[in-house]
Amino acid sequence: MWELALTTMSDKVAPDDLISKAQAGDKSAFDQLIRLHERRVLATALRLLNGNLADAQDAAQTVFLRLHKHLPGVRSGENLAGWLYRVTVNVCLDELKRKSSLVPLDDEEKTIAASDADPETRFSDVERRAALLEGLNSLPAKERAAVVLRDIEGIDTEEVARILGSSPATVRSQLCAARSKLRVFISRMRRRS
Amino acid sequence: MNCDFMERWAALAASDDLGEHERAELAAHLDQCEKCRTAVVDFSRMEADLASLKNDVLDPDVYAAIRQGVLDRIPNQRNWHVAAALALAAALILVTLAIWSEHRSQVAPLPIQPPPLQVSAPPVPAIVPAVEHRAKSAPRRHRRVDINPSPEYPLVVKMLTDDPNVVIIWLVDRDEKEIAR
Numbered sequence: 001m002w003e004l005a006l007t008t009m010s011d012k013v014a015p016d017d018l019i020s021k022a023q024a025g026d027k028s029a030f031d032q033l034i035r036l037h038e039r040r041v042l043a044t045a046l047r048l049l050n051g052n053l054a055d056a057q058d059a060a061q062t063v064f065l066r067l068h069k070h071l072p073g074v075r076s077g078e079n080l081a082g083w084l085y086r087v088t089v090n091v092c093l094d095e096l097k098r099k100s101s102l103v104p105l106d107d108e109e110k111t112i113a114a115s116d117a118d119p120e121t122r123f124s125d126v127e128r129r130a131a132l133l134e135g136l137n138s139l140p141a142k143e144r145a146a147v148v149l150r151d152i153e154g155i156d157t158e159e160v161a162r163i164l165g166s167s168p169a170t171v172r173s174q175l176c177a178a179r180s181k182l183r184v185f186i187s188r189m190r191r192r193s
Numbered sequence: 194m195n196c197d198f199m200e201r202w203a204a205l206a207a208s209d210d211l212g213e214h215e216r217a218e219l220a221a222h223l224d225q226c227e228k229c230r231t232a233v234v235d236f237s238r239m240e241a242d243l244a245s246l247k248n249d250v251l252d253p254d255v256y257a258a259i260r261q262g263v264l265d266r267i268p269n270q271r272n273w274h275v276a277a278a279l280a281l282a283a284a285l286i287l288v289t290l291a292i293w294s295e296h297r298s299q300v301a302p303l304p305i306q307p308p309p310l311q312v313s314a315p316p317v318p319a320i321v322p323a324v325e326h327r328a329k330s331a332p333r334r335h336r337r338v339d340i341n342p343s344p345e346y347p348l349v350v351k352m353l354t355d356d357p358n359v360v361i362i363w364l365v366d367r368d369e370k371e372i373a374r
């Protein structure tokens with residue numbers, strides 16, 4: 001369960017002594033452990049939960065409480081970052097299911113009226129970024145998770161597959177579909193602007 | 194291969210997720226397809242934009258709130274140990290009491306033999322069955338026994354049960370033969 005590749009994640013493994021102290025009940029050590037991983041957990045949750053910061057904060061707290069619960073089972077040298085990514089994705093997908101807040105891209109596309117605006121109109125960086133985030137939020141949850149982990153967090157495809165509990169081929173397929181949808185989405189937003 | 198198929202490969206090429214053979218085929222196709230070259234450029238730019246999202250910086254207060262929320266909900270380790278020790282001690286006491294109670298009931302069973310009910314000719318004092326000798330846990334069904342010692346009438350034994358509507362009556366003659374029930 002914890003056997004994720006360390007080659008690409010060596011910088012993300014928490015120091016063993018920190019884990020040992022946290023296992024012994026040292027709250028200060030656990031606080032340090034949270035600080036070590038909070039960016040990746042919160043950023044991932046934020047992207048998966050449609051940019052809703054309050055929901056992402058709740059999800060991050062849930063993830064770290066689960067980490068505390070599972071601390072006794074953590075062994076020296078294990079990939080804590082991989083475990084945290086997996087729990088973060090699961091917590092966020094559960095939250096999305098609970099809220100039923102998924103908006104399929106097809107539905108989103110209906111709200112974007114075809115425009116006769118000049119395609120060559122300058123599409124600013126800010127606008128492109130906004131379109132990218134909006135398009136990301138409109139993706140199906142699993143495709144979004146693949147894009148967040150692979151393209152934003154920069155985790156290699158094999159490890160993304162392990163985190164998502166699927167195969168590399170499935171992840172490639174999800175990435176391919178998601179990127180194509182994003183490209184269409186951004187293109188429409190560009191024409192619209 | 195057609196452009197729809199190549200666009201899928203173009204989407205994966207940006208993140209270096211293509212094999213050698215696929216990459217070579219895509220390169221050959223791009224040499225002669227403007228539309229797919231545009232797609233590759235779009236995907237590459239999109240990859241860069243997505244990667245830049247990782248550098249987004251959130252307010253440090255947001256992280257602090259998360260940490261505080263987590264640490265507040267974590268039980269104090271020392272208290273937890275004390276609570277666990279107390280719970281263990283209580284469990285041990287309960288188990289010891291249960292074993293002791295079991296052992297005591299096996300070593301000293303109640304040697305109670307109810308005396309035989311002897312009802313003979315009068316004047317015989319009423320003999321009350323040994324209700325007191327019953328085990329405490331057994332339900333007490335018969336509460337009282339009334340014996341009529343009159344020599345002119347058959348001996349009557351009436352037993353009252355817990356149910357006030359149910360009364361068991363024996364009629365016994367002097368020879369202790371049952372007359373009615």
